[in-house]
Amino acid sequence: MIERGTSEVLMSGNEAFARGALEAGIGFCASYPGTPSTEITTTLMSLAKIHGVYVEWSTNEKVALEACAGASWGGIAAICPMKSLGLNVASDFLLNLNLSGSGPGGLVIIVCDDPRGHSSSNEQDSRFYSKASYLPQFEPSTCQQAKDVVPVALDISREYQIPVIVRSTTRLSHSRGIVKLEKVPKRKHSAAKDIPDDLYNVPSPHLRHRMLLDKLGDIAIEFSSSPLNSTTKTAGADTLIIATGVAHRYALEAASLFDSMSLEVANLVTSNPLPGTLLKEWLRGKKSVLFVEEVDPFVEEQVLTLCAKDDLSAIQFFGKHDGTVPSHGELNTDIVVDAVARSVGLDVELLGDTTPKTIEKAKALLVPRPPTFCTGCTHRNVYWAIRKIKQRLKDKLVVAGDIGCYSLGVFYEHAMDTMQSMGSGIGTACGLGQLHRFGFESKVIAVAGDSTFYHACIPALINAKHKGADVTFIVMDNATTAMTGFQPHPGSSIQEDGMVQMSLDRIVDAIEPDFFARGNAADIPDAIDLIWDAVQKDGLKALVFDSICRLEEQRLGVAYEDQAKVTVDIDNCWGEKCKICVAQFSCPALEWNEKTDHPVILEHECIRCGACIAVCPHDALKEE
């Protein structure tokens, strides 16, 4: 955070959410890391002791939400930050908790969507959960609002004793802006004497549903006068742009680029339930309306329904339903400018000055840059071993995978074949591993990381054992949640005070796989032998590889200077006709020198792990 004067600070959207939580008096936070939501919890964690807040990384988002509900039932205000896909995991509980109620403490869920899927396996709009669960929802558009909505959301949650959802997107969570701070009040959190009665929905969930809908009706009225919603109140404007979240800032900037007084821009922060009275006020006297929101036409469809009901059909509506705004991908100012120009027919000075031909010529020069394993990452070694096994099996090998740094296996000569949700590698392998009875000839490997193992693999692993699936399950255990920035999990070697380290081996062993071994991911020949040995056997084989995250290692201060340098023995190197080290192994520390026809070790990049030594079939890579 960058200070500006005493009370104005430059902070990210996620830091602002955390600050808002502290100002609101949150006492409990449970969460599972996931981009772009992670920093909300890490920020709270760094301030937890000072403010007497309990913060934990739970094993998954469902557990996190359940823990937060427990806290709220017990009278402690709770916040549960997660990414879009996390809410999918937690949704089973959410769609029960909404009816049971969250009790007196108050519970705010922050869900961070990732339009375009910059760091996600899908593109989804999580706002449909607010509809599905009949829960109030806020969509802040600036870092300032990100901070400001949290206390408001908590108040609503306490008043109506239901969870409240705050939706963010990557461009809010990960952008920085100036935030004016309020004081964090000194609070001593004390639990209620008891939890509320009737924290279950049976025998009449439908009546609970009715009660919740009644609450939602009251909240819609409250939202119609919420100071969070605003418009530019442009006098005489006949076109209204209704925008939510960060898209509101694109709409504002787009409107400013048109030299026109006909555009009014509205920021709808309370997007569920729709504040009908306010919307009708905004729509009065308008000839056309354009909706600008990230991913789905969430507000758009609700407003269209509202207008059909109240015969506002004289207004011409533009948005995703008619293709004015794209229904997939991430928005930006240019897209909004284009949408305004096409729908309302306003002229605008062209933003770019280059001709399409220049751009086409420039684009032809570009080479795509997919993310890669870091230098020395032991995941590369394990996938190298898997590639070797795949060759031996003449491609009769399916590798089912899921979510983590090891997902990059899909970009590594397709060493990983599938990737959906947390734990879905071993889950889909439960099906694939039964197909031999139908003539499926491929061997099946499922891969997982250690944090993913604790998150979602255990039920599927039990299923695989119970049903006798023919699967080799590989855990690449680097003892941290690497992809999201090294958050500890139950198996991490370094644990906070009061938390115990769990043994992944003992958990796997308790499931009694037909074969179980621990391997060393730093030793490629050993890894190849071990995996080859396992895939030959029948039944459930479990392999846990001791793996190393080099970023974590460097973060903890490991230096590589005292390790032996790796050098190229030019006499042994076969040059272009081999080139396995550079062309196939693809470590960023190895480059090909066209002139000498040999590889070069990039000293500033190499961490001297020596993995490439075993990859060279001609003994041309050596320790110095």
Added chain:
Amino acid sequence: MVDRPLNILIAGVGGQGSLLAGDVLATAAVSHGYRPVVGQTFGAPRRGGSVLTHLRFSDIDLGPLIPYGKVDVLIGLELMESLRAAISHCGLKTRAVVSPIRVHTAATLSGEEKYPEEGAVLDSLASICGEVYDLDRLSELDKALASRSLNMYLVGFAAGLAEEQLPSKKVRKAISDIVSPPEPSLESFDNGLAALKTTRSYRSEI
């Protein structure tokens, strides 16, 4: 009231220090009275992927992404990434400072794809941007590379380009305040700023 916003785009590859470069410039902008908005990508794309940092210095909260053609200064930490950023965001008003450093992709390493020739990239950049400064591989630049502060060398050069809207003194001060240890970064910054005086903008041969 700020006359017009200052838009700076930093293009590079994960691990090249674009986030820190963005923090330095944003800190300087705060000290100069702006309301900066910084748009960043991090998470999965940082594992060796393309990284863009959008810096928008104004007196209101602008959107976190610079509109097409509105980049004032492009800081290109990596050659091909500079062109990728120019295609998506730059125009005639853009002044680009471009590092000669190339970071290969898996496909260019294997020979499956060819990393574009430096001359072709610079010609292409010059056809999009108003001015392009390709940094010579001076010993000072190599020194910055060795001390892992190439980012600050380019920030120094860019601070010179943006002097009117953001005094380079304030950028230098921001480095002393937030980079630890500041010394190698300050030296690279000074060398980058000095290089502006001796670097002429790129003229295409074609």
